[in-house]
Amino acid sequence: MAKGELGIVEKGKNDLQTLADSSAQKCIIAALTKCYPKATIIGEEGQLALDDVPEEWTDISPNDEILKRTCPKDLETVKEEDITIWVDPLDGTKEYTEGLVGHVTVLIGMAVGDNAVGGIIHQPFVDCNGTKGRTIWGMKGVGLGGFDVRQPDPSKFILTTSRSHSNEQVEKALKILNPDEVIRVGGAGYKALLLLEGRAHAYVFPTPGTKRWDTCAPEAVLNAVGGILTDSKGQLYSYDRKTDVNNRGGVLAAYTKEYHDRCLAAFNQ
Ligand code: AMP
Ligand code: MG
Numbered sequence: 001m002a003k004g005e006l007g008i009v010e011k012g013k014n015d016l017q018t019l020a021d022s023s024a025q026k027c028i029i030a031a032l033t034k035c036y037p038k039a040t041i042i043g044e045e046g047q048l049a050l051d052d053v054p055e056e057w058t059d060i061s062p063n064d065e066i067l068k069r070t071c072p073k074d075l076e077t078v079k080e081e082d083i084t085i086w087v088d089p090l091d092g093t094k095e096y097t098e099g100l101v102g103h104v105t106v107l108i109g110m111a112v113g114d115n116a117v118g119g120i121i122h123q124p125f126v127d128c129n130g131t132k133g134r135t136i137w138g139m140k141g142v143g144l145g146g147f148d149v150r151q152p153d154p155s156k157f158i159l160t161t162s163r164s165h166s167n168e169q170v171e172k173a174l175k176i177l178n179p180d181e182v183i184r185v186g187g188a189g190y191k192a193l194l195l196l197e198g199r200a201h202a203y204v205f206p207t208p209g210t211k212r213w214d215t216c217a218p219e220a221v222l223n224a225v226g227g228i229l230t231d232s233k234g235q236l237y238s239y240d241r242k243t244d245v246n247n248r249g250g251v252l253a254a255y256t257k258e259y260h261d262r263c264l265a266a267f268n269q
């Protein structure tokens with residue numbers, strides 16, 4: 001971005017990649033592979049050669065805060081080879097190319113078998129107490145760090161959806177839900193943060209388009225505080241390494257089951 005040249009390539013219709021996407025993925029995958037050689041790591045940008053990744057990019061220091069927590073019983077026996085890590089090196093690329101850098105997140109989701117169990121949502125461009133960027137992590141049975149969650153206003157019903165990939169089906173669903181307000185922003189990660197910040201009650205995108213790397217980390221972070229992310233019929237996605245990467249049933253997420261149920265009931269009707 002500082003160079004004034006983002007290196008934009010069109011991967012498909014309405015689907016962009018920049019040098020930042022491939023560079024961030026190389027950094028994340030090289031570092032994780034060094035630490036967890038037996039885990040399966042799947043990145044949005046596919047298999048990229050890692051031979052030009054600088055050594056200092058792969059130094060990971062452990063997060064002291066999370067190491068002080070107790071590992072949930074059901075995860076104590078997990079082996080490295082049972083883990084699948086879903087990496088979206090830059091979520092909200094469309095917005096990034098338009099200079100809307102506040103919508104950009106980096107998503108790293110960890111699955112054990114079918115289930116999303118841990119997630120990181122990093123906001124690289126947000127100013128946070130004088131430092132650039134903040135990192136939010138969440139794990140079911142452990143909690144959430146790096147962020148103060150807030151309840152949404154119970155007297156309102158605010159929805160968040162895509163800014164750049166909406167369609168007739170999404171608009172119809174939004175109408176059925178009859179919200180007080182619709183916040184249209186980029187990225188699945190940023191929309192999950194709007195739920196955690198109490199700025200929206202539900203994330204509604206009932207159409208294909210997002211992929212497993214968009215939802216694994218948000219689902220795990222939401223789960224850490226009792227939130228929920230499913231397809232638009234209420235079915236959980238599998239994050240197993242062999243799964244189809246496309247979230248064909250769309251996305252329905254909420255900070256509480258109550259708001260999730262409210263959307264499902266309206267759709268069923
Ligand atoms: P959005 O809410 O539109 O920012 O989308 C969230 C994530 O899903 C981003 O990584 C988008 O690139 C991806 N996505 C959503 N819809 C589509 C689509 N129709 N084609 C390609 N990617 C999509
Ligand atoms: Mg994405």
Ligand code: MG
Pocket residue numbers: 021044088089090091092093
């Ligand atoms: Mg991406």
